[in-house]
Each structure stands twice: as structure tokens, then as C-alpha cells.
Amino acid sequence: MNATITLLPGDGIGPEVVAEARNVxxxxxxxxxxSFTYNEQLAGGIAIDETxxxxxxxxxxxxxxxxxxxxxxxGGPKWSDPTASVRPEQGLLKLRKSLGVYxxxxxxxxxxxxxxxxxxxxxxxxxxxxxxxxxxxxGIYFGTPQGRSVVDGRREGFDTMRxxxxxxxxxxxxxxxxxxxxxxxxxxxxxxxxxxSSRLWREVAHExxxxxxxxxxxxxxxxxxxxxLINRPADFDVIVTGNLFGDILSDEASMITGSLGMLPSxxxxxxxxVGLYEPxxxxxxxxxxxxxxxxxxxxxxxxxxxRNSLGLVEEAAAVETAVAHTLQSGCRTADIARGxxxxxxxxxxxxxxxxxxxxx
Numbered sequence: 496m497n498a499t500i501t502l503l504p505g506d507g508i509g510p511e512v513v514a515e516a517r518n519v520x521x522x523x524x525x526x527x528x529x530s531f532t533y534n535e536q537l538a539g540g541i542a543i544d545e546t547x548x549x550x551x552x553x554x555x556x557x558x559x560x561x562x563x564x565x566x567x568x569x570g571g572p573k574w575s576d577p578t579a580s581v582r583p584e585q586g587l588l589k590l591r592k593s594l595g596v597y598x599x600x601x602x603x604x605x606x607x608x609x610x611x612x613x614x615x616x617x618x619x620x621x622x623x624x625x626x627x628x629x630x631x632x633x634g635i636y637f638g639t640p641q642g643r644s645v646v647d648g649r650r651e652g653f654d655t656m657r658x659x660x661x662x663x664x665x666x667x668x669x670x671x672x673x674x675x676x677x678x679x680x681x682x683x684x685x686x687x688x689x690x691x692s693s694r695l696w697r698e699v700a701h702e703x704x705x706x707x708x709x710x711x712x713x714x715x716x717x718x719x720x721x722x723x724l725i726n727r728p729a730d731f732d733v734i735v736t737g738n739l740f741g742d743i744l745s746d747e748a749s750m751i752t753g754s755l756g757m758l759p760s761x762x763x764x765x766x767x768x769v770g771l772y773e774p775x776x777x778x779x780x781x782x783x784x785x786x787x788x789x790x791x792x793x794x795x796x797x798x799x800x801x802r803n804s805l806g807l808v809e810e811a812a813a814v815e816t817a818v819a820h821t822l823q824s825g826c827r828t829a830d831i832a833r834g835x836x837x838x839x840x841x842x843x844x845x846x847x848x849x850x851x852x853x854x855x
Contacts, residue, residue, distance in 0.1 A: 507778025509567020515844025539569025549586025596762035612753030629741025670735035684736035756789025759796035
């Protein structure tokens, strides 16, 4: 297979972890006889510094023309002034909207070798295998009106949580289809006791549910789900929720695995949409340039890229197996070492490549 992958290393630790993910993709290409062409572009804070735009037109064009997009991370203290008119995150939101990727898939799985890295008791994290499906291009991050004003001499900020029925229906359908491929259980998370947008969400979810009578279904309020993820995470299969709730809950769930550095994601749309793949962690400016960041979330994102955008199922499984073998051998970056011996970003990437190549 010949494929073009646009790389957006971004800010902070982004360039470090994307470099290791690219090495893994190169190892996949060599092992299986594929050819991957990379097109590296600016995005985020570095793009603001160099062009004044967090998502330059050249970058967007390269993403739209690619077979898949791999992103590192964007943002950092340098660009975090709340009064700034241009922010790195604006580029990320625009990219998601432009690609039409409205479903963000975030798998929450605990590698057996990392059970001790979780802050939860081993019996709670055993057999955890959750797929969080976060609606990605609607809700409060995109709703209008949004802005700031001064009323009676006092500053105000306002956002709008807005959903239409089609935005809800399409992401629920993806969740139900995934549930059919897994354990046939789906949980829809909302705040229908308070929010009008959530009452619409629940109404549409019930309509979609009737199309999938073979899938067990339940509604859970978001505050209750925040508790359930800690006290009984293994009970859940597919969780579908809105943009804001999905962002927060999946970051919470990442702690089940021991570290944000372990969680990949895939952002998908309708057939023909270019998939966007990224670790769910941020740019981690406090450790940027130190060579200690965990690249495994980004490497696991490449496995999702191989499977979902390129249709390379065997290759994706090989990457995931290589990560599992690397962890089983005792390799740990600082975030999952629990105070024990650790290795750096580059060495962890090299160990995964070695495992992928059969040189364990």
C-alpha cells in the first residue's frame, strides 16, 4: 500500500512523541511492504509564531489531501493569555470541523503489565475495556453565541451548548455499531435533568436505540458517570456522550490506565472523511525537550490510523502487540514507572520498534 500521512507535531512534547510514532510507522512499512509518504506541517502555537494562524491554509490543504492525519499536541503557557484573539486550540477546532470528524473514539484499556500503575485497586481495573465515543464538532465548543462583554461595568463570558438532532443521531449510530462489534452494551451520558440540549440528546438517543434492539442500553447522568468510572469501570462497554462531557470523562478514565500518556484517539466522520489521530494528552510544556515524555499514546494512535483509515488490520494489531510486549518486558517511562526505573521517549520508541521487528 502507498499512503500519504500528514504529520502535525505541534507544540511542547508533540514533536518528540510524533517522531517516535513515525519510526513505528516506518517499521510497519518495512515489515509489511508498504510505502508511507509524510507531509509535515505547522499547527498550533508554533504556527501562530511563524504565520500568525494556528491552522495555516497550507496545513489545512495538506490534511484534506492526505489519507490520514497524525497530530502531536498544541498549546502551552506561551499562548495561554485569556485575552489573546488567536489561540492554538482554535486551529484544532477548525481542523476537526473542516475534516468533518464528528466522532472521537477513545479506548480505555488497562495493559496487564501496567495494572500496578493505576491508582485504583487491581480488582477494579481488571478487565477494563471501554470505548468512549465523544461527539467532536458540536456542543459548547462550537455553539453560538460565544464571547465576552461588559455589562454594568462587569466582565462577562458566555458560551452556548447547542445540538441539533442530526448531530446527536449520527454519533449515537457510530456508538451502537461499535457496541455490536464489542459486548453489545451502550451507555449514553447526558445532563438531561438540567440542560435542554441534554433532553434533546436523550430523546434522540432513545429513537436510535429502537434501531438496535440487540444492544443493551442505559442513560446515565454525567455526574453519576464520573463516580461510576472510579468505583466500577469494568461494567462499561461503549459510552457515548457530548463534546464537553466526553472531553472530561475520558481524561478522568485515563487515570484508570495509569497515565494520560497511554491513551490514543481516533477522530472519524462519514465514509471518505480523512481520519485525525492523536494522543489525548496535551503538550506537557513542563517536560518538553527533556526526552522523558511517554510516546505510547501516540504510537497506539498510529495503530488506530492503520486500522481505521488504511484498513491495515493485521498491521494495527502488530503495533498493539509490540506495545504490550514492550511493557511486559518492564520498560517504563517516568509517568508509569511509579517511582521505579524509567527510560526516555526515544528509547521507549526504539523498544517498540524492536518488538515490532521481532527483536525483543
